[in-house]
Amino acid sequence: MKNSVNPEVKKSSAIILIVIISFSLIINCALYFSFNGIKHSYINGRAAVIGKITETHPELANALVKASFESQNEEIIARGNEVLATYGYDENIKFTFLPAINAAFKESMLILSVLVLVLGIAILVLNYWQYEIIYSRVRLLTKASKEILEGNYDMNIYKEKEGDFAKLFFGFNNMRTIIQSQMIDLKKEKEFLVNLLSDISHQLKTPLAALIVYNDILSKPGLNEENKNRFLENSKKQLSRMEWLIKSMLKLAKVDARAIEFCIKENNLNQTVEDVFETLKLMAQRNEVQLWLDEASLSGEICAEYDEQWLEEALINIIKNCIEHSGGGNVTVSLEETLINTKIIIKDNGEGIEEKDLPNIFKRFYKGGKSDSVGIGLSLSKSIIEAQQGYIEVSSKVNEGTEFKVILMKNIK
Known part of the structure; x- marks a missing residue:
C-alpha cells in the first residue's frame, strides 16, 4: 500500500489493467470465432452422415436429425461408443484422424500462440518503459550530484508532486x-x-x-x-x-568564526553594569569622566539571559569608547525592560560622531575622522552581542554626544 502513492505505480498499474482487459476481450473474441468454426465442423460432420444415410433411406431423416442434435441418455451414448470402438474410434484417437477437429485445434492454438506472443512483447515493452522512467530519474540525480561536485548548484532537478x-x-x-x-x-x-x-x-x-x-x-x-x-x-x-x-x-x-560556546543564562543586569563600572573606574578618572547608572530608569533588579563574561567585554568596549570621546563629561547607563526585550542604553555628552561615519563605526579597523584608536573594540562588541541573538543601535550628533542601545531579546514561550 505504501507504493500505491507513487505515480509510476499508478500509471503502470493502470496500463497493465488496460492491457489485461484488452487481451481478455481479444482472447474471448478469438475463442468465439474458434468455437464457431468447431460448431460449423460439427454440423457439417453430422450433415454428411445424415445426407449419406437418407440418400438410400429417406424415411430415417427425422430420426437421424433427432439422434444427432438432441440430448441422449448415457445408455445410448455408451452403446454408440461400443459400436465406434469396434472401428477404432475411441477417446484415444488422434486429432489427425478427425480432419475438422484437427483443423479447429490448429487454428485455436495458432491464435492463442500469437496472442501470448503479443502479450509477452507488450509486457516487455511496458517493463522497459517503466524502468526507463525510473533510471532516467536516477541518471538525473547522478548528473546533478556531479554538477554539485563541480561547484554548479543551479541545475534544475525534475520535481515530482507525490511519491x-x-x-x-x-x-x-x-x-x-x-x-x-x-x-x-x-x-x-x-x-x-x-x-x-x-x-x-x-x-x-x-x-x-x-x-x-x-x-x-x-x-x-x-x-x-x-x-x-x-x-x-x-x-x-x-x-x-x-x-x-x-x-x-x-x-x-x-x-x-563561532568558535566560542556562550554560556547563556539568567543574570542580574544591574550587577553586570556595576562590575563594568568598577573595571573602568580608573580610566574614567584619568579622563575626568563621570560614570552614572540612571537609577530613575530602574524598577528594582532587572534580569536577562546572556553570557555575563562576554557581555561585560562588549559593554567595556562601548563605554571605553564613550570615555575616550567625552573628556570632562558624563557617561550614563540606563536599563529598560519590555515584554520582548531588555535594553542597555549608554549615553555620553562628548564630541559625537559625524553622520558619514555612523554606518562604519562597527567595521573592523575603521577609524573616524578625529579618532586615533585602532578600531576594533566596537566591532568586537557588535559581534559578541549579535552572537547572543541581540543587536546594537547607535545615534549621535556632533558636539552633543552619542547614544548606544544594546538590545537583548527575551525567550518568549
Whole structure:
C-alpha cells in the first residue's frame, strides 16, 4: 500500500489493467470465432452422415436429425461408443484422424500462440518503459550530484508532486542547498582568514617597526641613562599595545568564526553594569569622566539571559569608547525592560560622531575622522552581542554626544 502513492505505480498499474482487459476481450473474441468454426465442423460432420444415410433411406431423416442434435441418455451414448470402438474410434484417437477437429485445434492454438506472443512483447515493452522512467530519474540525480561536485548548484532537478521520488528529489534539493550554504560559509571563512591575517600584519607593522628602531638605538654604545629609560618606556608601551591588539583580534576571530560556546543564562543586569563600572573606574578618572547608572530608569533588579563574561567585554568596549570621546563629561547607563526585550542604553555628552561615519563605526579597523584608536573594540562588541541573538543601535550628533542601545531579546514561550 505504501507504493500505491507513487505515480509510476499508478500509471503502470493502470496500463497493465488496460492491457489485461484488452487481451481478455481479444482472447474471448478469438475463442468465439474458434468455437464457431468447431460448431460449423460439427454440423457439417453430422450433415454428411445424415445426407449419406437418407440418400438410400429417406424415411430415417427425422430420426437421424433427432439422434444427432438432441440430448441422449448415457445408455445410448455408451452403446454408440461400443459400436465406434469396434472401428477404432475411441477417446484415444488422434486429432489427425478427425480432419475438422484437427483443423479447429490448429487454428485455436495458432491464435492463442500469437496472442501470448503479443502479450509477452507488450509486457516487455511496458517493463522497459517503466524502468526507463525510473533510471532516467536516477541518471538525473547522478548528473546533478556531479554538477554539485563541480561547484554548479543551479541545475534544475525534475520535481515530482507525490511519491517516493518526490521525497527523494525534495531531500536532494535540501542537501544541495545545505552543501551550497556550507561552501559559501567555507569561502567566507577563507576570506575572513585572509583578511584577518592581512589586518594583523597591517596593525602590527607600525609598533613592530618602532620596536626595531628602539632596539637599534638601545644597542648603540654611549646612550645615556635618561634616553635609555625613555626608549625602554616607549618599547613597553608598544609591547602593551601589541599585546592588547593581538588579544582583541583573537577574541574577534573566535566570535566571528563561532568558535566560542556562550554560556547563556539568567543574570542580574544591574550587577553586570556595576562590575563594568568598577573595571573602568580608573580610566574614567584619568579622563575626568563621570560614570552614572540612571537609577530613575530602574524598577528594582532587572534580569536577562546572556553570557555575563562576554557581555561585560562588549559593554567595556562601548563605554571605553564613550570615555575616550567625552573628556570632562558624563557617561550614563540606563536599563529598560519590555515584554520582548531588555535594553542597555549608554549615553555620553562628548564630541559625537559625524553622520558619514555612523554606518562604519562597527567595521573592523575603521577609524573616524578625529579618532586615533585602532578600531576594533566596537566591532568586537557588535559581534559578541549579535552572537547572543541581540543587536546594537547607535545615534549621535556632533558636539552633543552619542547614544548606544544594546538590545537583548527575551525567550518568549
